[in-house]
Amino acid sequence: MGVLDRTLTIKRVPTVLSNYQEEDDVGKLGCGRNCLGKCCLLVSKLPLYAYKEEDDAMIENGMAYSLDQGPSISFLHDLLLGQWEDRMRKRLFRYDVTKCETKIITGRYGFIAQLNEGRHLKKRPTEFRVDQVLQPFDANKFNFTKVGQEEALFRFEPSNNHMTHYFPSAPVTSESDSPNIVAINVSPIEYGHVLLIPRIFDCLPQRIGHASFLAALYFAKEAADPFFRVGYNSLGAFATINHLHFQAYYLQVPFPAEKAPTQVISEAQDITRNGVVISQVLKYPVRGFVFEGGNTIQELSDAVANSCIRLQSTNVPFNILISGCGKRILLFPQCYAERQALGQVSPEVLDTQVNPAVWEISGHMVLKRREDFDKASEEYAWRLLAEVSLSEERFNEVKAVVLEASGLKEILTCRTCLKEEEGTEELLQESCESAQLLPKDCTVLQ
Secondary structure, three states: OOHHHOOOEEEEOOOOOOOOOOHHHOOOOOOOOOEOOHHHHOOOEEEEEEEOOOOOOOOEOOEOOOOOOOOOOOHHHHHHHHHHHHHHHOOOOOOOHHHOOEEEOOOOOOOEEEEOOOHHHOOOOEEEEOOOOOOOOOOOOOOHHHOEHHHEEEEEEEOOOOOOEEEEEEEOOHHHOOOOEEEEOOOOOOOOOEEEEOOHHHOOOOOOOHHHHHHHHHHHHHHOOOOEEEEEEOOOOOOOOOOOOEEEEEOOOOOHHHHOOEEEOEEEOOOOOOOEEEEEEOOOOOOOEEEEEOOOHHHHHHHHHHHHHHHHHOOOOEEEEEEHHHOEEEEEEOOHHHHHHOOOOOHHHHOOOOOOOHHHHHOEEEEOOHHHHHHOOHHHHHHHHHOOOOOHHHHHHHHHHHHHHOOEEEOOOOOOOEEOOOOHHHHHHHHHHHHHHOOOOOOOOO
16 A cells, blocks of 8 residues: 555644543543533532623733833733632642753743653553544543533633623523633643643534634633743644644743744735734744734634634644634644654654644653753754654745735835844754755645
8 A cells, every 4th residue: 555545643642631631531531520521510609700801902901002111910810820720729639740851952042941750650551643633523532511610710701781791600501602711731741731622512623713713812812911821732733632622831032933034925816804913923943924903803813713714624734823812813733743754853852752743843851751851952942842843845835825825915115014023043043954854745644
């Protein structure tokens, strides 16, 4: 059988996101476990944060703010961290992430390295398909309806009167439809690491939709902290559970991907467009896009969601980083898992056991071996992430898909705008030298 004919699978160990994610528990969870399924949650009460949806402007906490000034820390920030620390006191986490060694790697980008030697040991092996971004939900496998209620922090729902409300104890009724749940990640990468599980009762597979992505943007917006980022991994890009969820945590330094220079690549096809601007990430080991602007948060959300939906339908794995309190979204198509399955990743990189998902791609490297942590350098981080990136040719094909899905077209004139930091010539030289490390073309088989 030829290479192009065979199904790609990869032996891997998924992150344990819940204390109830154990092989022996599959098929046994539900009633009697005080779980998040309909059998238990409908007769329970959880705190409820009801956020107001904005129709005409990206405003924060009821007041307009400038991009330079930014918003003040919100109530959601205090609520999330207070609930998260309460679960820490109750010893619900598998380890104390605050004791993990972390350092900023010397270099222009300031990659962040964390040593987390125990995280990969508390997992169970599974067969994970990497050649299909869209896969049906399987109720027989672990999903978040089987999570214990003590791991849930609160519900996160739009309010029904355009006002923000908080209810310390609100019943979950059949009229509540299918709630959005914020829960802890019991194997945290950083302080405040949580999961946003949209419409938990609907058992949605891991795929982006308009409503779910808008909820994730509001989550970042309501937290109102530039150091709180929301991330997403598609199937084939190291999502470990096929039940729709986003991840989020606090990190008190800029991500390297956020500091990379960008080049505007889009312009509206007509004057009625929504003001969303798409840029291309430059001089960074992983090729990607940045979405900004929009007359409303809905318009920005729709532009990104439309692009993701198209990538999903064309079987392109991707990772998303929501930063800037929901005003800036980075989208990285990637092909590391397939390259790994085809034996195209260098043995040196494979030995690190690092699976580059959204946090690693953004520049927060969670390392599992002391030797990798001790010798970590910018060159090391660049070499690892370069294995993730699409080739220039394939990236240009994806770029055309993204622009079309967003209702935009590529700028082909001298109006191209380059936004860079100081030291352009030096960065360009570094980029040219590092470009030699980028892999050959990589597509996901359909």
